[in-house]
Amino acid sequence: MPEIAAPVLEYICELLIRDRSPAFLLLDQEGCMQDWGGSPERYGIGSLEKGKPAEDYVDVLKGFFPSFPSPGLGTGDEEQITLSCVRTGRGVSADIHIIPKAKGYWVIFLDVSREEALQARLQQKLNDMTLLRDRSEKMMEKMTADGSLPAEIFLFLDMAVTERDADGSFHLIGEIPQCLKPFFPDILPGQKGFRPDEKFPFLENFLFDAQEWWSGNRPGKLGSGQWSETDPLGKECEFEASAICLGNRKILVIAPACYSYQEKQAFIQKSRELSLAYHRLAQTEAELSQSKKIAEDANAKIISSIRYAKMIQQSMLPNPENIRYFLPESFFIWMPRDIVGGDFIFTACVRDRFIIAVIDCTGHGVPGAFMTMVAGFAMRRIIEDEGGHDPAQILKRLSFLVRTSLQQDTAYSLSDDGLDAAIVSIGLPAEGSGFGVRGPGLPLTSLIFAGAKLPLYYMDKDEVTVIKGNRKSIGYRRSDPDFNFTDHNVPVRKGMSFYIATDGFTDQLGEKDQRRLGTRRFIALLKEKNSAPFIKQRNRLLRAFYAHKGKNEIQDDVTVVGFCFNE
Structure with a gap:
């Protein structure tokens, strides 16, 4: 990396402090406060005390330590985690960077409120485009009174509009939009025999549902849901299709998929939560596996010692x-x-x-x-x-x-x-x-x-x-x-x-009625077949005991x- 001049470094630091309001927390291996600096109060972090858990001040860190990978491994590739656009105590959005260090962690807060505001403006633009598309679709429905559809309108819409012909193929109304040209570079306006399902296999099953929709001449539109395609340059694109009935005409519209800002943010947040949950689960599984092995080894030693003690007791x-x-x-x-x-x-x-x-x-x-x-x-x-x-x-x-x-x-x-x-x-x-x-x-x-x-x-x-x-x-x-x-x-x-x-014999509970075998039953067993050889009474008592006990454990x-x- 080339050396950066001191004036440039000073400018970068000044810009970072002015625009990002950085704050840092220095934690030990257990996630407890050791030191802090910058502007933690901007993020609603105040009244800090050394030795207290960081999660007492920052809710998003709850349960994070000490399950986070142990710091100071010396491999040079210690895991770092960034939590993006986290809403902090005073409503300020921040990126939180967690960086392992020797015998502890750095937790750094950077203000990203400007980026969040920019995302909101972009979302507004996205909403405007979605509204325009909806209005265009409604315009198509209105312009079918005379059975004609002006193809020129589709020059201004980012979608491919096709009509199904009697032979099951489609012809293009208007031109192919820029977003679809990498997939259909040779299709001309009005060209017949166009089969979009050959390029987009996802549409094959959707067209069966669309045919039923068109046959019923149903109002509104039938959506395909979103799917992904990869263009010749390796770029992944998201599309969705709609089947529309315009009188007796069967219209298929293919357009880029539009995700709302809220859906994107929810997806990002869910991915972050799943990643963190997976990380914690992996840590817990490793700890449980280790604990299980330790417990099994200890239990084997204990059982071995007790079995030897049994030999001693039997010798008495x-x-x-x-x-x-x-x-x-x-x-x-x-x-x-x-x-x-x-x-x-x-x-x-x-x-x-x-x-x-x-x-x-x-x-x-x-x-x-x-x-x-x-x-x-x-x-x-x-x-x-x-x-x-x-x-x-x-x-x-x-x-x-x-x-x-x-x-x-x-x-x-x-x-x-x-x-x-x-x-x-x-x-x-x-x-x-x-x-x-x-x-x-x-x-x-x-x-x-x-x-x-x-x-x-x-x-x-x-x-x-x-x-x-x-x-x-x-x-x-x-x-x-x-x-x-x-x-x-x-x-x-x-x-x-x-x-x-x-009393272990007479107090044993039975499987069927959960009652004691009892003294009366014991006396009755002593009277049974008393003329038989005396030594056989042992087996008779054992059979009666186990029959009464059933699947119950021996209690005493x-x-x-x-x-x-x-x-």
Whole structure:
């Protein structure tokens, strides 16, 4: 670029300041004010404060930052946007230029009120020409009383007027206007056999509609709508055609299309809005795609960790084969609502007593699983280290250990978690010693049950009895550390069966009626086909549970333990 002399640059700057009233805003990467200058008050921008979003002062910038491409990429082709003819706060029209820079943006306002006024004057001229054309068309309609049409009139009109002949071709009335000569350079005035649809394929379908219009001798005119053609020099032109009935004469008029100033401005504005919307949509789509990938990667890591935690939690459950060594006819169901859960089963032996505990901790999923770890370690301490064997005493001690482990006995604790539990202590024969020598077929002497909100169900001679636990939960802040739970002694006879279930089984909502499965239905399931092998009760309970649930999600962790004495 040649060097510009200093006087010329001074003149250009003086002219720009005088005629354009420039104003600028300097924004940071988030679109907040850093500095300003020029004449922002001319555009209704006042009371500026550093650090405030620019969109608070200029409505058209709302939602623009920070979605605009990041500045300072150093590629030399950073995207710039110009918003043309924007009506500002004081009614002044301005072009707004948004220019990325290092760590921010320049927003420049230039007054274009003069150009807008010039466009208004041009629009007036366009309106005058449109009015002239309308008057000319009306003149054509009036000049058909004697069946003749003066061709000289068309020398002054920028349109081609043709009449359809009996063979379907057209002849030209008057001369071809300048705007159509590039498309029909050889057509002479009055020439017959003229077929405009050969040059303008768009007219082919329109002429079918025009023929129906002419056949009906309808008043007024039928418009074709606007279409585009490209002349031999590559210039794109817009045209429109009209079919007119003048008595028995079928007139086809082809003229340049006239867009109103309002239509042009609306098109420009809509194009600007669509461009801006597309830009923002592309930015949002890219951000969402990146966020989705980050979320999917994080979720995969979390799921992998939880699945590993499930393996740890399952290792804490008793081995069914070990239980069957002492209770040959027994089963258990353990179904966490999520990958891990807040229910668990604990078994141990102390002082010639076999202990089974079913525990339902606060919540489910990961929080519930953490609580099972706390409760599991507490149970091992009570039974294996301290030698506890009385169910009521175990529950009392468990409540104390859970409260103190979570520091819920203090005023500053943030948690308030606990559990419900049912514990059964089964007496083994007095002769012999050591748990390892007990086996199938040895007589059992007694069964003691204590519960914290979880019941014990037992069946004797086809009748189901429910022993409710105390209406006290364990380990919460409000839990009474001095509360004494109640032991229930149940004489054991041959043929008796016992069941413990958490509320996840009975509280499950059904797909059809959205009602709980309920305690009554659970008891009825225990009575069904009770003569069948005991182990098959597990499958029967699961089938009934899933049939009731249907397509509903499992609402809570589900645990059921069952055992019987047929020896």
